[in-house]
Amino acid sequence: MTKYVGAIDQGTTSSRFIVFDRAGAIISVDQKEHEQIMPRPGWVEHDASEIWRNTNNVIAGALSKAGLSSADLVAVGITNQRETSVVWNRHTGEPIHNAIVWMDTRTDQLVAGLSSDGGQDRLRAKTGLPLATYFSGLKLRWLLDTVPGAQAAAEQGDLLFGTMDCWLTWKLTSGSKGGIHVTDVTNASRTQMMNLETLDWDEDILALFNVPRACLPAIRSSSEVYGHATGVLQGVPVSGILGDQQAALFGQACLNPGEAKNTYGTGCFMLMNTGERPFPSTCGLLTTLGYKLGDAPAIYALEGSISIAGALVQWLRDNLGLIAHASDIEALARTVSDNGDVYFVPAFSGLYAPHWKDSARGVIAGLTRFANKGHIARAALEATAFQTREVLDAMTKDSGVAISELRTDGGMVVNELLMQFQSDILGVPVVRPKVIETTALGAAYAAGLAVGYWNSTQDISDNWGVDKRWHPMMDEISRASLYASWNKAVSRSFDWVNP
Numbered sequence: 001m002t003k004y005v006g007a008i009d010q011g012t013t014s015s016r017f018i019v020f021d022r023a024g025a026i027i028s029v030d031q032k033e034h035e036q037i038m039p040r041p042g043w044v045e046h047d048a049s050e051i052w053r054n055t056n057n058v059i060a061g062a063l064s065k066a067g068l069s070s071a072d073l074v075a076v077g078i079t080n081q082r083e084t085s086v087v088w089n090r091h092t093g094e095p096i097h098n099a100i101v102w103m104d105t106r107t108d109q110l111v112a113g114l115s116s117d118g119g120q121d122r123l124r125a126k127t128g129l130p131l132a133t134y135f136s137g138l139k140l141r142w143l144l145d146t147v148p149g150a151q152a153a154a155e156q157g158d159l160l161f162g163t164m165d166c167w168l169t170w171k172l173t174s175g176s177k178g179g180i181h182v183t184d185v186t187n188a189s190r191t192q193m194m195n196l197e198t199l200d201w202d203e204d205i206l207a208l209f210n211v212p213r214a215c216l217p218a219i220r221s222s223s224e225v226y227g228h229a230t231g232v233l234q235g236v237p238v239s240g241i242l243g244d245q246q247a248a249l250f251g252q253a254c255l256n257p258g259e260a261k262n263t264y265g266t267g268c269f270m271l272m273n274t275g276e277r278p279f280p281s282t283c284g285l286l287t288t289l290g291y292k293l294g295d296a297p298a299i300y301a302l303e304g305s306i307s308i309a310g311a312l313v314q315w316l317r318d319n320l321g322l323i324a325h326a327s328d329i330e331a332l333a334r335t336v337s338d339n340g341d342v343y344f345v346p347a348f349s350g351l352y353a354p355h356w357k358d359s360a361r362g363v364i365a366g367l368t369r370f371a372n373k374g375h376i377a378r379a380a381l382e383a384t385a386f387q388t389r390e391v392l393d394a395m396t397k398d399s400g401v402a403i404s405e406l407r408t409d410g411g412m413v414v415n416e417l418l419m420q421f422q423s424d425i426l427g428v429p430v431v432r433p434k435v436i437e438t439t440a441l442g443a444a445y446a447a448g449l450a451v452g453y454w455n456s457t458q459d460i461s462d463n464w465g466v467d468k469r470w471h472p473m474m475d476e477i478s479r480a481s482l483y484a485s486w487n488k489a490v491s492r493s494f495d496w497v498n499p
Contacts, residue, residue: 004068005448006076006236007440008055010164011244012084012101012266013314015054017062018440019073022453024463026437028068030061037098042105042349045098048086051164052171059232070233076172077240077447079247079439080164082190085139087150087215088167090160093176096147099164100139103267103307103349107138108358114138114208120356126202127192128278128287130356133349134305135192136163141209154215161215163187165241172238173227180227183217184241185298189289194219196278196287199298221292222246223446240447242291244439245269248409249301250291251442252433253464255457258401260392263439264412267352268309268384270391271301272399283394284354293449293457302398304353304391308346308362309384310412315348316380322373330415333378340375341366343489344383351493354394361496365489381415385422386486392426405429405469409438416470424474425483434465 004027009016014034019027032054037045063069083102088095100106111131114122120130129135140161144151153159162170165187170179188194188201193211195202201216220226225239242250245263249271252261257275262268271290276297278287290301313329316322323329347360364376388406396402405428412418413432423430435441448454 001072003074003453004072005444005453006059006062006073006233007444007447008059008076008078008168009244009437009440009443010051010055010078010080010168012081015051015058016440017055017058018437018444019062019066019068020441020444024435024441026435028062028066030058030065032058044101044104046084046101048088048095048099048164048167052168055168056232070229070236073233073236074453075237075239075447075451076229076233077242077443078165078168078238079242079244079443080168080187082163082187082243082245083134083136083139084164085136085143085161086164086167087140087143087147087154087159087161090158091176093171096150096159097143100142102134104139105133105349105358107133107142110138110141111358123192123205124280126195126205128189128196128280129192132356133358134352135190137192137205137209137211140211144211155212157214159215160217162217163190165243166217169226169238169241172229172231172233174230181217182220182226184220184222185289185292186222186243186246187241188219190243196289196300199292221294223293223450225450237447237451239450240443240445242443242446245271245303246289246291246301247442247446248439249273249442250445250460251438251440252407252409253461254407255461258399258403260395260403261407261409261438262388264309264384264408264410266309266311268306268388270304270388270395272395272401274300274302274399276300279399281394281398283397284356285391285394285398286353291446293446302395304394306384306387306391307349307352309387310410311348312344312346312380312383316377322377329377329381330417332374333381333417335374336372336378339378339382340371341368341485342371342375342379343486344376344379345489345493346380346383347493351490353391355490357494359495359497360493363489363493365492366485381418382421384412385418385425386483388422389425389483403428405431407431407433409433409436419470420473423470423472425479427472427476427479429472430470432467434467436467
């Protein structure tokens with residue numbers, strides 16, 4: 001009987017379950033969106049219980065579509081929105097508050113307070129990360145400060161903290177009746193509480209944040225059997241966990257130092273494999289874990305994080321009604337031949353890499369009477385490409401490696417106008433793989449490797465294939481001019497929010 005591997009892809013806007021075969025091909029998929037809760041400007045929350053219900057629904061849906069049952073799966077992997085944070089009661093299994101989403105900015109005062117003594121980079125040597133609202137440790141601190149009785153309950157071990165991988169693993173493996181409370185090195189590296197060298201919680205940082213160790217999950221590798229599922233996946237080994245961007249790096253077979261991928265989703269995230277040692281950044285990038293396979297040495301990565309990419313298209317759809325469906329953006333952008341000198345800087349939650357300015361806010365620059373909705377649509381797409389260029393420039397400076405091509409994945413790579421412009425503004429080829437769901441695929445690979453479904457990473461390399469390659473068609477003068485105007489627009493977004 002043919003066996004498969006399943007992957008839970010718990011993303012910012014939706015949860016999916018995808019079933020893969022040995023060749024890395026998709027057998028079945030089901031998806032369900034969840035509510036985006038925005039109680040105040042800059043605040044973004046999810047209902048973790050809704051996400052758990054949706055996860056169960058999409059697992060059942062994907063299996064049903066393919067006429068499969070849990071018995072047909074040899075393993076399941078989990079990939080997730082990395083910094084989104086939830087705290088729940090270990091006895092009831094109920095969250096004490098909505099999950100705080102990675103792009104949420106409510107911890108800005110905590111960041112400012114900690115930065116005032118030692119600067120924004122005071123923890124970078126240990127964690128690879130600047131102090132920013134992005135990371136999950138301070139989201140935990142906010143929850144413990146805000147929910148009555150939370151600090152004491154956490155110290156007593158009655159509350160558990162985790163990112164969404166941790167929440168789902170615990171729920172999948174029996175929850176309050178003996179659920180496994182673990183995370184992997186990639187997700188732990190985004191809390192700003194894990195030491196990059198030891199791959200364990202750093203006691204000094206826990207003391208600084210006043211976070212009780214009793215509420216934290218055990219840190220494990222990205223590929224091992226953590227436990228076995230109950231419920232809809234009864235008996236299936238849960239054996240792979242990777243944060244979404246690291247999962248995409250793995251699924252893209254970026255297994256050698258210097259290989260890089262960019263994922264175009266709600267945000268945009270570029271990672272470069274830097275091998276078996278952490279690579280400090282001097283150009284505003286993050287030093288993070290790429291993956292760790294069982295007992296093998298950890299593989300590190302440089303990352304450039306962009307907070308708003310596909311989310312800008314959603315904003316044009318939902319907030320302005322400029323398009324009816326996200327897929328309509330390309331056709332609208334093609335109604336004009338260029339951006340009409342319009343630039344859209346989507347700093348809705350501040351700017352991430354390489355600027356790290358929490359006080360920046362969104363700007364549309366260069367508007368004239370000539371500009372129309374086609375120009376705004378085009379500027380919105382180009383914003384993603386320009387931000388990617390900023391990150392790649394920083395990555396090249398930090399690593400000393402100029403990439404020969406950029407591997408791409410995520411929902412936006414079906415947009416061929418964007419992919420061509422991306423190649424044009426970078427001046428290197430852009431490659432779309434045959435399987436663009438590389439985030440889920442990476443989690444499936446991690447899970448399957450742990451149980452011997454795939455023999456080695458060579459199988460991953462062998463499975464990777466090119467769907468389409470775009471080559472730069474823009475001359476250097478035009479490229480430089482457009483990028484200079486973009487940088488001018490970015491500078492206009494700075495320091496909008498008063499300290």
